[in-house]
Amino acid sequence: xxxxxxxxxxxxxxxxxxxxxxxxxxxxxxxxxxxxxxxxxxxxxxxxxxxxxxxxxxxxxxxxxxxxxxxxxxxxxxxxxxxxxxxxxxxxxxxxxxxxxxxxxxxxxxxxxxxx
Amino acid sequence: xxxxxxxxxxxxxxxxxxxxxxxxxxxxxxxxxxxxxxxxxxxxxxxxxxxxxxxxxxxxxxxxxxxxxxxxxxxxxxxxxxxxxxxxxxxxxxxxxxxxxxxxxxxxxxxxxxxxxxxxxxxxxxxxxxxxxxxxxxxxxxxxxxxxxxxxxxxxxxxxxxxxxxxxxxxxxxxxxx
Numbered sequence: 001x002x003x004x005x006x007x008x009x010x011x012x013x014x015x016x017x018x019x020x021x022x023x024x025x026x027x028x029x030x031x032x033x034x035x036x037x038x039x040x041x042x043x044x045x046x047x048x049x050x051x052x053x054x055x056x057x058x059x060x061x062x063x064x065x066x067x068x069x070x071x072x073x074x075x076x077x078x079x080x081x082x083x084x085x086x087x088x089x090x091x092x093x094x095x096x097x098x099x100x101x102x103x104x105x106x107x108x109x110x111x112x113x114x115x116x
Numbered sequence: 117x118x119x120x121x122x123x124x125x126x127x128x129x130x131x132x133x134x135x136x137x138x139x140x141x142x143x144x145x146x147x148x149x150x151x152x153x154x155x156x157x158x159x160x161x162x163x164x165x166x167x168x169x170x171x172x173x174x175x176x177x178x179x180x181x182x183x184x185x186x187x188x189x190x191x192x193x194x195x196x197x198x199x200x201x202x203x204x205x206x207x208x209x210x211x212x213x214x215x216x217x218x219x220x221x222x223x224x225x226x227x228x229x230x231x232x233x234x235x236x237x238x239x240x241x242x243x244x245x246x247x248x249x250x251x252x253x254x255x256x257x258x259x260x261x262x263x264x265x266x267x268x269x270x271x272x273x274x275x276x277x278x279x280x281x282x283x284x285x286x287x288x289x290x291x292x293x294x
């Protein structure tokens with residue numbers, strides 16, 4: 001539904017990614033959804049210009065998140081994204097968002113699930 | 117109006133561009149850091165001017181800006197003689213956090229009404245940047261405006277409560293009263 005409203009499947013993917021991770025960047029969206037980086041970058045630029053998302057440089061990566069300073073518009077929009085996000089089956093969510101991106105203490109072991 | 121674009125302040129450029137936009141039918145409101153520059157009489161220099169255009173149709177904006185020498189460069193408008201300030205038109209509508217019932221202040225300049233955020237809304241805008249973007253310098257700008265101008269403390273308190281940031285108001289109010 002969101003892809004129809006926004007006129008772009010890539011746009012929907014970006015907002016689902018932002019919603020899941022809290023913040024995101026173009027190469028991560030391109031990798032997780034297997035879409036072209038330039039296509040993703042174009043959409044990020046578009047939504048930043050519209051004031052829905054904001055960005056800042058972290059090292060050499062431009063990281064984006066919802067622009068809650070523009071809450072009157074963005075909070076209801078985020079709610080709409082949440083409805084779509086919540087409707088995705090858990091198994092599919094685990095497959096799409098399998099990369100762990102939340103903070104992790106340096107040196108902490110990573111235990112990986114092995115599918116037998 | 118004559119203006120020296122090489123040396124003009126944010127306030128002078130706001131009046132020059134704001135009048136030109138209004139005379140050409142644009143409902144333009146000055147927002148962001150440049151409002152702090154205006155209200156602190158240059159104690160803070162923003163380096164850019166952000167105008168929210170409230171008209172639905174903005175197609176003529178590049179042409180109108182070009183008439184006063186400002187050329188679109190990416191998302192900014194720049195003037196070859198004005199290398200210390202540039203102009204941006206962020207997307208509207210006018211809103212601060214969840215509050216979109218913003219009543220802008222009007223000032224008459226050479227027979228034209230030009231618009232700017234009120235000191236109260238300027239403080240809310242700066243606090244919003246602090247709350248949502250973690251921009252500490254914007255908290256300091258809110259204090260600068262609060263010390264320099266009368267503002268509606270009750271409205272700022274109520275807005276902070278609405279944004280679930282009551283602690284921010286308490287700290288802001290304490291600093292302004294110092």
